[in-house]
Amino acid sequence: MRKLVGRNFARLRREKGVTQEDLAVRSGFSQQYLSGLEHGKRNPTIVTLYLLAQALDVDHVDLVRSDSQDS
Amino acid sequence: MRKLVGRNFARLRREKGVTQEDLAVRSGFSQQYLSGLEHGKRNPTIVTLYLLAQALDVDHVDLVRSDSQDS
Numbered sequence: 001m002r003k004l005v006g007r008n009f010a011r012l013r014r015e016k017g018v019t020q021e022d023l024a025v026r027s028g029f030s031q032q033y034l035s036g037l038e039h040g041k042r043n044p045t046i047v048t049l050y051l052l053a054q055a056l057d058v059d060h061v062d063l064v065r066s067d068s069q070d071s
Numbered sequence: 072m073r074k075l076v077g078r079n080f081a082r083l084r085r086e087k088g089v090t091q092e093d094l095a096v097r098s099g100f101s102q103q104y105l106s107g108l109e110h111g112k113r114n115p116t117i118v119t120l121y122l123l124a125q126a127l128d129v130d131h132v133d134l135v136r137s138d139s140q141d142s
Contacts (some may be wrong), residue, residue, distance in 0.1 A: 043117060049072070
């Protein structure tokens with residue numbers, strides 16, 4: 001699940017053309033946290049998941065939606 | 072987000088005709104935890120969210136899907 005959320009977050013962030021650094025400034029999450037998240041190393045709570053989705057201006061459901069590499 | 076996940080979990084559990092007690096035995100989560108979850112008082116991590124979905128035999132996306140009372 002960590003890897004799935006990480007892949008979704010990285011893909012959506014790139015689709016939005018936003019760097020981790022930009023997002024860190026905008027969201028209040030550290031760039032290290034975002035990098036760890038994208039590498040499947042974080043285990044955010046559902047509240048943090050919602051805040052991350054808001055920072056990226058996406059629906060929180062899109063962060064947990066299964067993708068082809070579902071693991 | 073906590074309330075949304077709680078409402079979704081409670082609704083899906085009832086649709087499956089499973090009591091909190093049955094689910095507690097089956098899942099390893101305490102009945103108190105499940106009750107708190109359904110009342111929007113828990114803030115599970117995404118890994119716990121996945122385990123909860125497995126215990127209920129539903130897709131984890133269904134636990135975070137927005138509903139009409141979305142709050």
